[in-house]
Amino acid sequence: MTDVFSDRLAAWRDYTGSPWGRIRYAVAAEVLRRQAADLGQRLRVLDVGGGDAMDSLPLALAGHEVTVVDPSRAWLGEAERRAAESGTTLTTLEGGLDDLPRGEWDLVLCHFVLQYRAPGPDDVRRLARLVRPGGRLSLMAPNPTGRVLREVVQQGPAAALAELGRDTVDVVTFDTTVRKIGLEEAAAELAAAGLRVVGVYGSRVANDLIADNAAKADHFDDLLALELALCDREPFNRIGFSWHLVAERLSS
Numbered sequence: 001m002t003d004v005f006s007d008r009l010a011a012w013r014d015y016t017g018s019p020w021g022r023i024r025y026a027v028a029a030e031v032l033r034r035q036a037a038d039l040g041q042r043l044r045v046l047d048v049g050g051g052d053a054m055d056s057l058p059l060a061l062a063g064h065e066v067t068v069v070d071p072s073r074a075w076l077g078e079a080e081r082r083a084a085e086s087g088t089t090l091t092t093l094e095g096g097l098d099d100l101p102r103g104e105w106d107l108v109l110c111h112f113v114l115q116y117r118a119p120g121p122d123d124v125r126r127l128a129r130l131v132r133p134g135g136r137l138s139l140m141a142p143n144p145t146g147r148v149l150r151e152v153v154q155q156g157p158a159a160a161l162a163e164l165g166r167d168t169v170d171v172v173t174f175d176t177t178v179r180k181i182g183l184e185e186a187a188a189e190l191a192a193a194g195l196r197v198v199g200v201y202g203s204r205v206a207n208d209l210i211a212d213n214a215a216k217a218d219h220f221d222d223l224l225a226l227e228l229a230l231c232d233r234e235p236f237n238r239i240g241f242s243w244h245l246v247a248e249r250l251s252s
């Protein structure tokens with residue numbers, strides 16, 4: 001995939017600082033905190049395509065041993081800077097899904113990366129091999145279902161119908177186009193790779209059904225509390241901006 005990422009760190013910062021960006025990361029942090037608690041103390045965590053470590057830094061701060069692998073030196077530099085600023089450390093490795101490190105980890109994350117890759121089960125299979133037996137893989141990507149609902153609210157039914165028929169997504173922050181991956185497709189790839197789904201989550205469930213962006217900032221605390229209450233609750237967990245699956249590698 002082309003490096004559309006390195007030059008766009010400033011746009012990324014705008015996104016991560018927005019109410020909807022903060023919700024996305026706060027919900028993931030809570031989900032990962034619960035998952036880590038199930039797995040034990042001082043876990044070995046690998047964040048593949050972890051970028052500036054928005055998802056794995058909270059795990060490092062909680063005392064886990066975090067390695068971030070990413071092809072972008074600029075993003076890894078940000079990860080290191082953010083870790084130092086927060087008073088913790090993490091290991092960074094230049095690489096990616098085509099040249100993954102060897103080894104086994106308790107918890108492997110791959111969030112918002114697979115949609116930039118070619119379709120097929122290979123990436124999930126590669127990620128599954130990095131998980132120790134009994135360990136977990138956390139996958140996250142934009143949810144095609146959520147996009148349709150968001151279009152109804154923001155642009156109306158004709159736009160939502162058009163969205164339903166599209167199999168790609170335009171990513172404004174990175175000025176690129178990616179493929180859509182449904183939650184069911186990802187779950188099938190996890191099962192084929194020998195993993196059992198133990199958690200189905202979603203984020204920006206309510207956020208994306210509010211057309212008024214200013215209201216999201218005005219009512220942020222209430223909105224975040226609502227998102228945390230909905231993130232693991234059927235069927236809300238399946239209709240947000242993103243799906244988040246956590247799967248356990250079966251002990252052999």
Ligand SMILES: C[S@@+](CC[C@H](N)C(=O)[O-])C[C@H]1O[C@@H](n2cnc3c(N)ncnc32)[C@H](O)[C@@H]1O
Nearest residue numbers: 005049050051054071072075096097111112113
């Ligand atoms: C949208 S960002 C997501 C960053 C982070 N995982 C998150 O959710 O906040 C996509 C990341 O994938 C990285 N990336 C690009 N090509 C990759 C590859 N072949 N393997 C792994 N990561 C890749 C980019 O450098 C970037 O950091």
